Amino acid sequence: MNLFFRMFSICFMLIVLVDDGLGIFENECKESKCGSHGPAVRFPFRIKGRQPDHCGYPEDGFHLSCSERKETVLELPNSVKLSINKIDYFSQVISASDPQGCFPKQLPKINLSVSSFRFHYQFDYWENNCTIFHCLQRTQWSSATLISCQSSPNSYVYSNPSNSGGDVNKIYNCTKMYEIINFPFLLCDLDIRVVRLSWSFPRCNSCEAHYKYCRLKPNSTQPAIECYGKLQKKGALNKFVATGIALALLLLAVSVTALFYVYGFNKKEKEYQSKIEKFLDDYKTFKPSRYSYTDIKRITNQFKEELGQGAYGTVYKGKLSEEIMVAVKVLNNSKGNGEEFVNEVGIIGKIHHVNVVRLIGFCADGFRRALLYEYLPNESLAKFISSADAKNHFLGWKRLQDIALGVAKGIEYLHQGCNQRILHFDINPHNILLDHNFNPKISDFGQAKLCSRDQSAVSLTTARGTIGYIAPEVFSRNFGNVSCKSDVYSFGMLVLEMVGGRKNVDAKQGNEDQIYYPEWIYNLLEGGEDLRFEIDAEEDAKIAKKLAIVGLWCIQWNPVDRPSMKTAVQMLEGEGDNLSIPANPFSSSNHTRMNSRVSRRQLHHQLEAISETE
Structure with missing residues (x-):
């Protein structure tokens, strides 16, 4: 009984604290959303038509709008409109996409030099010029990337780094449409769907780190910010929702207590559950992932570092992330009828042993085939x-x-x-x-x-x-x-x-x-x-x-x-x-x-x- 009353007291205090924090939101700048699945909008952003101007930072780009489909819309210079999928207030990064599903169409109009935002990439970021071509047939040029959303069965649009060398007009009888200047290399190389933008000012991430809200300082002659209140991760809550959460926590506490005693007297059940979790974790390693040829080029950094050659292909060093290195074997198209590729995926993809190399993934993109293995730094015996x-x-x-x-x-x-x-x-x-x-x-x-x-x-x-x-x-x-x-x-x-x-x-x-x-x-x-x-x-x-x-x-x-x-x-x-x-x-x-x-x-x-x- 003492344990029950302690838990009840804790939950009652939670109700009081949540209720007290609700006063933060009982004003005109409370957190809002365009739709139930959209990102939470708060300072430095505001939603036009719902919140006054002082609820957002006084620069273009921080004043968002809601579309008829209840999408959160960001407007950049030159009337470029993007749908916001996610806002990371701590990292100050936005994930956005084209409302029509074809971001490359927006590229010629984007000019971030007069905007509050910049392109944000963690890996392989450098600026480059890329050229957009229109072709009447598919090309086989390795550095060119098909832009599928702008292509049709008899009309193909490709992007290609401008410094890649060669004259694609003469080689493939293609027509240059336009050139994109000083854009991240990855945007030229990939048929990209989502773009990440970051902002430097205002710097509200220090408030986010302390779970506080950010706002403009009142009565300040220059735009300055301050931290205030207590940040509620789940957005604006009312008293009824807070009470429901507290009751749910109480029920959860009672359930956890009951389960604690049940599992304490049932050790076999706990061991069985552990075996199930281990099986599920091991099972995931038996299923190699499938990658496109565009992924293979990105992973190998355009096949930059060759590890060796064999009878059936060439092996390159690749990188899935900063921590995970891979060896990518690109199979020769002229060797065999694909039996070696089927054997590798069909046999090694099903087995897992400390003395058998692990197959991480494979590529079967048209006539292009490749295998991704764990990278072993000491090479072969x-x-x-x-x-x-x-x-x-x-x-x-x-x-x-x-x-x-x-x-x-x-x-x-x-x-x-x-x-x-x-x-x-x-x-x-x-x-x-x-x-x-x-x-x-x-x-x-x-x-x-x-x-x-x-x-x-x-x-x-x-x-x-x-x-x-x-x-x-x-x-x-x-x-x-x-x-x-x-x-x-x-x-x-x-x-x-x-x-x-x-x-x-x-x-x-x-x-x-x-x-x-x-x-x-x-x-x-x-x-x-x-x-x-x-x-x-x-x-x-x-x-x-x-x-x-x-x-x-x-x-x-x-x-x-x-x-x-x-x-x-x-x-x-x-x-x-x-x-x-x-x-x-x-x-x-x-x-x-x-x-x-x-x-x-x-x-x-x-x-x-x-x-x-x-």
């Missing part, structure tokens, strides 16, 4: 294992072991942790990306395939992967059927390259008698010799030997002899002292000959071939 004796790139054996373990866990997740088994088919150092802590993430699912978890093999029409990491059965079925063990082989070759720090296939070497690189490592281990690569301590020697043994187990010619990725993870997590060197699968005269105790008939029986899941 290939950068750090090209040479074992390059000390400035060598990561150290402990970190190499952690990277190998992370990659193994990522592949194990693809094989066993998803609703359908995912075969990657292109595990190689270039597709292993490293974050700022050198944690590995598997990328590039363009050649991946899905199959049922209860099946063990998949049929392919053509070989896929990167030379030097492709399992022998992918080239020839004489070695067995293609299965998840094909990824195990690629992982083994990756680990052996991490151990030796050299390429598995050197295209520049023309000597056919050159010893096969994995066989060279096997011979060192079999002969009891040390792996002579950048080893300074006994612990490093143990790690190098363990990695070499795991790699050799994974590249056995017979797929049945290779461990599963789960077993490979266990081998890497162990001490390595009990690992035995596998049987020699190599022959110096012909290292592509399968050396196995299991016959091809037995192998075919153990790996039943199935068709891939489309």
Whole structure:
């Protein structure tokens, strides 16, 4: 009962305080709106016809009006009228749009040099000239942006930065309509719908910061402002609304108290609610966002910084915000029939693992396709294992072991942790990306395939992967059927390259008698010799030997002899002292000959071939 009376007393005091504050609004300058969903209008603005002149700041632009559709209208010089969507009094920023839904039509008439307002942008703000063109057909010029609201099926209007170079008239047979001088670059680049304007004077944000109203000082010879009263965030309230709010607060307090006791005695219910919230939060990460090609140009700053090139596209550095960086892969239009793009979005967009790169979004804008990934600053593993004796790139054996373990866990997740088994088919150092802590993430699912978890093999029409990491059965079925063990082989070759720090296939070497690189490592281990690569301590020697043994187990010619990725993870997590060197699968005269105790008939029986899941 004491708790109840305390809450009742608090709510009664709230009623008194709110009631006392209402006196602020019982005057001719109280806060007002044009419509129920419009922005609240108060000083330095006023609504003409509803409030006297002294309710607003005595300059053009601060005297607003209401349209027939109950929109709040701001009038700028040259009879430019904009609909106000939002007024941020603390930041002193207005969000406005064209009443007819086509802001670019207003651009030629806007002259803010004689106005109280300026364009306001937080990012990438610089002034530029842009030219408006009229074309009889769609252009393919990358810097030109279609203004859709001014275009029709047989008439196209484009905006283009004037300093972008080239003569669009000659190239695309377009006609110049007019030029816009000294406007924010973003307004020239985007088919913009909403514009943000800011004002510097009067400065009422200090009043807003203290939750007070702002007004002109009475009887002042010069326009000066002062703070007064108590700002009510919800606008003008009357006594009945205030009483209703107080009663609602009382009811809420009683409800919260009851719920507190209920949840105190029902811990399982609280845990269940926590699981639901976590699921909803995780679920959002499984749905990549879709972006337009205009968004891609903005995010990459007109493709300014290139990170690298691959067989299917070019990767650029991009920025979603000041805090969020992305890697944007723009796919080549001439490569393939879009299967790689469908695979990336369809497969990686559904999975989430600490060792699999996250797909943030994608672009499918006509023939233009792009993929947005999380940005990983340390680039690919290939950068750090090209040479074992390059000390400035060598990561150290402990970190190499952690990277190998992370990659193994990522592949194990693809094989066993998803609703359908995912075969990657292109595990190689270039597709292993490293974050700022050198944690590995598997990328590039363009050649991946899905199959049922209860099946063990998949049929392919053509070989896929990167030379030097492709399992022998992918080239020839004489070695067995293609299965998840094909990824195990690629992982083994990756680990052996991490151990030796050299390429598995050197295209520049023309000597056919050159010893096969994995066989060279096997011979060192079999002969009891040390792996002579950048080893300074006994612990490093143990790690190098363990990695070499795991790699050799994974590249056995017979797929049945290779461990599963789960077993490979266990081998890497162990001490390595009990690992035995596998049987020699190599022959110096012909290292592509399968050396196995299991016959091809037995192998075919153990790996039943199935068709891939489309």
